[in-house]
Amino acid sequence: MPLLTPSTRIPAARIGAALAAVLLAVLLGPPSRGEAAPRPAPSADPGVVRWAVQPSGSGGPTGRNYFTYDLAPGDSVTDHVGVTNLGDRPLTFAVYGTDAYTTTDGAFALLPSDRAATDVGAWIGVDRRSWTVQPGKRADIPFRLTVPRNATPGDHTGGVIAAVAQDGVTADGQRVRLDQRIAARVYLRVAGEVRPAVTVESVRVDYDTPLNPIGRADLTVTYRIRNSGNVRVGGTGAVVVDGPAGWTLSRTSPVDLPELLPGAEFTVTERVTGVPPALRLTATVDLAPTTVDTALPPVQRTASVWALPWLLLAALAVTGAWLYLRRRRRSTAAAPPAGPSAASAGPGETSGTSGAETAGPSAAGEVAGGAAPRVR
Template sequence: MRTATHRAAVPLRRVLLLVVLAASASLIGPALPVVAAPELRDTATPPPSGTVTWTVQPASADGPDGRISLRHTLDPGETVEEHVALTNFSDREATFVVYAGDGVVGDSGDFDVPPGDGSRQDAGAWVDLGQPEGAERLDDGRLQLTLGPSSTVTIPVTVSVPADATPGDHPAGVVAELVGGGSEVRLAARVGTRLHLRVTGQIDAAVVADDVDARWEPSWNPFAPGTVRVRYVVRNAGDVRLGARSTVHLAGPGGVGSAEAVTEIREVLPDRSAVVETTLPAWPLVRADGGIDVTPLVVGEDVVDVALERTSSAITVWTPPWTQLGLVLVVLSVVVLVRWLRRRSARHVQAQVDAALAAAGVPREPSDVVP
């Protein structure tokens, strides 16, 4: 889970990001995901009225060209020139900070670029943004520019792959963040476009299940199955992005009570992982055996020219019938108690009979009651 202080990361969408700035100190969240980050100010200034709507999209030097993302396969040491277009659809002026960064996939499964804090380690560091007219270069290398109502600016983008870059996918993105506003609480909202960068060379493609943890939870109902909770990590052990279909399967001795659960993972980046949690019904047959099968999948328009092989990990879970044993103990206890009470009652009745006979002077005969 990401944490946010001054600025918070939110998933990038290839849709327009709508930000509503209310005319009060409170914020009314937009329909698309944004994150409000508190920022203290010395004086309270009423926020401007109106709506800010903007987008960042792939472009040529002449403007937006209809592509969904920037996609290139490059050799180590190769350079390519690109463009992105930043458009302010609003009816008022707005100021943006534009920067490039490494691509990640968050816990929600959405592609994201962390806030521009200068910590670019991979492909984000290979991207340089040109400085269009009217833009200001900040000390940390980001661009700041102000766009008038219903206006677009085209920003040159240069991607320079290092000569020692490793083969495979190196995700990145270009982000435009709305800044300013003058309110006591600033809304940190970002939208961007993705860069699919692949470096040529030997490609490996594999996903595996790691850190498997399976736990048995018996049912309180002795006539119902319990639950096995399985938590594991699907790790991309290759160097290209992949989706995955993971199947958890369990069965008792002799294959009795078999069950399975299937999970689809949209995207796992190279050397990254996704956490999966699932549950399966299981009868308390002392032990259940099975495994996790992970099948790699090609994502979107990607081309993966190597064999995609399924990997498997074994699972063993002890499923002792605690509830059923408890029920047996209760039944046995009730049977023992009933027999003891019956014998006690019989002894008490026999004692009263013997006392009455003794009082009447009748000789006492041997009793058939078992002591």
């Protein structure tokens, strides 16, 4: 074995690095064959794209928040939607119209891309569907809205969409098609008879009666409202809780209702705290609906639930049963003992007076000539 001379000594830093490499190899173990080196998990995000959509004109944005029209059946209007590419590469947009609806949680939503529009979205026509916009540029795209002659009066709501479709890969390697959409809302009022109406379709009351008769518990009121008219409605709703004889126990603060499109429904759940078990509880749903034009008459509907303090009722029942049994014992003890009846006769005895005592002259004549009657 060769000796290490001063000129061939290994620096301490190199020795420490070698020992660290050996230790790391021991801890990690040898690499397995046939296994690729670890890679970052693939993402479904093919890249950040940013754009904006707004009502516009032929010369640029007009400052409107929405497209709002008042048209008669058979009318048409030409307008522009501004699509601005806020990214750093060209983007190709699909521009088209679609219908709106109210979701079950009260949000404004547009039909998914795989569902064809049948209302105002179908009345919007764009010259072509595909539009390419350069980075930092805006395209003011014209469209035409034509109201059919048989369109029903009232509100028709939708949107003008600018969508970007991109291919991506999920974390598990699945290829997906991403459809990212931004829209400008369209509110169309078709001339004719306007019939605003709100209906409370159902009210359900739940109450968890406390054991303590002077306790408090929460009362839950669930009610479903429907826009049964032909225009958009909103407003506020509150719940009033009454006890017997109209005694008001609690009242909630008014809550804002979402904007309901014609035909839409929405379910509201209100929790009223600290309600006493007042035998019979009545919840009244009090709506103050409004349209974009005016306030509507209030709408009310009630529902009731029993709130019986079971512990108190059980105590009253036990007390009543004890009083009843005690009274019955007293009445039984105060009754006189039953003796032999005067109308009953023993053996050899006759009822009433004896035969000798009741025999008159006629009786004596009947025994004349015979032996005299023996008197006992």
